[in-house]
Amino acid sequence: MARVTPASALRRRTLLLLGTAALALAYLAAHHVLAAGRLPDGDAPPLATVYALAFGWFLLRTVLAYLERPYRATPAQQAALDRAHLAALVPVYNEDPGWLRRCLDSLLRQTRPPDSIHVVDDGSTVDYTAERDRFRAACAAAGIRATWQRTPNRGKRAAQSAASEQAPEADYFLTLDSDADLDPAALHELLQPFADARTQSVAGVVLAANARTNTLTRCTDLYLTTCQLNERSCQSVLGSVLVNSGALAAYRAPVLREHRELYLTETFLGRQVVFSDDSMLTLFAKLRGRTVQQPTAFALSAMPETLGHHLRQQLRWMRGSAIRTCWRLRHLPLNGYAFWLQAAHLFLALAGAAAFLWLCLARPLTLGPASPWHLLAVPVALSYVECLRYLTVRRHDHTPRQQLATFALAPLTMLWVLVVLRALRWYGAATCARTGWGTRGRVELHTAPSPPAGERHSPEHPLPG
Numbered sequence: 001m002a003r004v005t006p007a008s009a010l011r012r013r014t015l016l017l018l019g020t021a022a023l024a025l026a027y028l029a030a031h032h033v034l035a036a037g038r039l040p041d042g043d044a045p046p047l048a049t050v051y052a053l054a055f056g057w058f059l060l061r062t063v064l065a066y067l068e069r070p071y072r073a074t075p076a077q078q079a080a081l082d083r084a085h086l087a088a089l090v091p092v093y094n095e096d097p098g099w100l101r102r103c104l105d106s107l108l109r110q111t112r113p114p115d116s117i118h119v120v121d122d123g124s125t126v127d128y129t130a131e132r133d134r135f136r137a138a139c140a141a142a143g144i145r146a147t148w149q150r151t152p153n154r155g156k157r158a159a160q161s162a163a164s165e166q167a168p169e170a171d172y173f174l175t176l177d178s179d180a181d182l183d184p185a186a187l188h189e190l191l192q193p194f195a196d197a198r199t200q201s202v203a204g205v206v207l208a209a210n211a212r213t214n215t216l217t218r219c220t221d222l223y224l225t226t227c228q229l230n231e232r233s234c235q236s237v238l239g240s241v242l243v244n245s246g247a248l249a250a251y252r253a254p255v256l257r258e259h260r261e262l263y264l265t266e267t268f269l270g271r272q273v274v275f276s277d278d279s280m281l282t283l284f285a286k287l288r289g290r291t292v293q294q295p296t297a298f299a300l301s302a303m304p305e306t307l308g309h310h311l312r313q314q315l316r317w318m319r320g321s322a323i324r325t326c327w328r329l330r331h332l333p334l335n336g337y338a339f340w341l342q343a344a345h346l347f348l349a350l351a352g353a354a355a356f357l358w359l360c361l362a363r364p365l366t367l368g369p370a371s372p373w374h375l376l377a378v379p380v381a382l383s384y385v386e387c388l389r390y391l392t393v394r395r396h397d398h399t400p401r402q403q404l405a406t407f408a409l410a411p412l413t414m415l416w417v418l419v420v421l422r423a424l425r426w427y428g429a430a431t432c433a434r435t436g437w438g439t440r441g442r443v444e445l446h447t448a449p450s451p452p453a454g455e456r457h458s459p460e461h462p463l464p465g
Contacts, residue, residue: 004183004207004298004395050355054348058382065233065389070192070296077195084194086187086250087167088114088174091159093122097131099179099302104135106181108142112188114174116145118163123153155274157264160256170253175281179302180247181209189297190250200255201285203232203241203293204248207395209300211406216310218406219413220303222390226413229389232293239290240338242328243321246278248299251285259284268323269433276320283327286338298393314421318428319435353426383414 073081088107092100107117117139121128132148139146147166151159164173172194174187186204193199205228208221228245235241256263263280266273273280285291304310325346332339387410395403 004205004300004393050351054352057344057348061230061234062385064237065230067237068233068293068295070189071195071292071294073192073195081191081194082112084171084191085115085167085169086112086172086174086191087164087170087253088117088176089160089163090117090119090176090178091122091156091163092119092124092128092178093153093156093159094124094126095178096302097126097128099181100128100131101134102181103176103178104131104138106184106186108138108144109184110182110187111185112191113142113144114187116147116167116170118146118166119148120159120163121148121150122155122159123151157274157277160277161260161264164253164256164260172250173253173256174250175244175246175278176249176299177247177301179209180206181300182248183298183300186248186297186299189294190248193292193294194250194252196290198239198289199252199292200289201241201244201249201251201282201291202297203228203236203244203282203291204250204297204299205229205293205295205393206245206247206299206301207393208303210302210305211395212398212402213305215409215412216307217303217305219409219416220310222387222406222409222413223417224303225390225393226387228293229295229392230386233295233389235291235338235341236293236295238337238341239292240286240336240341241291241293242282242286242338242342243279243324244282244291245299247301248297249278249281251281252288255281255285255288268326268435271433271435273320273323273435275316275435276324279320279324280327283324283331287331291338300397311424314424315428318421318425319432321425322429322432323435349425353422356422379414379418380411383410386410386414 090103090107104117104119107114119132119135136146136148147163149162149166151162160175164170167173172191174190176182190202190204193202205225207225208217211217211221232241232243263277263284266280282291304313325342328338328342329346332342384407387407390407391403398406
């Protein structure tokens with residue numbers, strides 16, 4: 001079972017100081033390169049403008065991310081949250097039985113358990129009879145209402161919808177993937193922001209359960225955690241999270257109920273969209289009010305362990321991102337932060353790609369008297385600044401040395417993101433009309449043996465702030 005807690009306040013302050021110093025180093029190094037570099041026909045000013053805009057956005061986003069604090073309900077609000085009906089929706093399709101067992105067990109061991117759990121087997125080719133019987137018995141013993149359906153394969157959205165129909169009394173829907181291993185306090189923490197009546201959805205923080213498998217999973221864990229604790233934390237401070245994690249998120253029940261038909265029938269360029277379900281639900285929620293992240297609600301989820309599986313997953317995410325960008329720019333109100341966050345992200349992505357191609361192919365920058373080490377210092381320093389918040393999470397399945405070893409991969413991770421995943425992003429945008437799922441035609445990830453009981457740790461009480 002997952003064990004994850006926030007780092008101490010002292011550790012966070014130390015990391016903030018280190019990040020500030022590294023950011024200053026990156027700025028000075030980049031300024032030195034731009035000042036010493038020579039471009040034909042006086043083309044340096046446009047490059048400097050793009051750099052200044054990107055650096056300014058990076059600085060603003062970093063500051064906002066570090067301002068994020070966990071939400072806390074008052075005693076009266078907590079009593080109302082405890083009385084509310086929380087229904088967990090668990091769609092399953094060709095999941096490894098071991099991962100599914102961990103997911104369901106983690107739901108039953110919550111400090112604030114769900115009031116009902118609804119599993120929908122979406123036409124898997126795997127026999128889950130043993131897991132179903134075990135789950136039903138465990139729920140009966142815990143006094144939790146449970147349902148388990150098997151339906152023809154119609155996709156994750158249809159499975160979630162079928163599960164939600166089993167809980168007409170639900171006040172909140174918990175959505176999670178069938179390989180999500182939740183921290184024992186995850187649901188208690190996830191519900192806290194709903195004390196604010198304006199909040200429509202809450203995202204949890206998802207880490208790679210199999211991070212130590214190989215370099216790919218380590219880099220994935222570093223990259224995903226960094227994205228959530230930087231980009232999404234910045235958005236959360238503004239009440240404008242754009243994408244929730246599929247492995248751990250919660251919604252007010254009307255978000256799904258009132259948009260069920262559109263959720264199940266979304267089309268893009270005349271083709272039905274079966275992926276990008278989490279971002280679609282988040283968009284529905286944002287149109288109703290605030291969408292936030294609770295940085296103390298954690299889950300571990302299995303990530304691809306082979307290059308092929310990783311690239312197929314990322315391509316699906318990139319295609320979904322391209323589709324959802326169109327919908328956000330079309331439907332989000334102009335007087336809200338969310339629209340301008342999306343517009344800024346799109347502008348910087350286009351400007352960055354244009355500058356990259358221009359410098360590499362059209363008018364290469366000559367360093368002149370600048371040292372190559374100055375040019376190298378910029379991306380290295382920025383990669384470590386970007387990934388510093390990875391160290392603000394304490395994983396009880398990792399030693400501090402193992403976590404630092406993953407953090408040391410920051411330059412490699414950012415290089416992979418900027419070169420490989422950037423190219424994949426543009427390819428995904430160009431081919432976003434291909435709306436098939438692309439993965440999970442069979443079981444692709446199998447569980448590792450669980451650690452001995454003596455190696456498991458009880459979670460520390462999460463520190464506020």
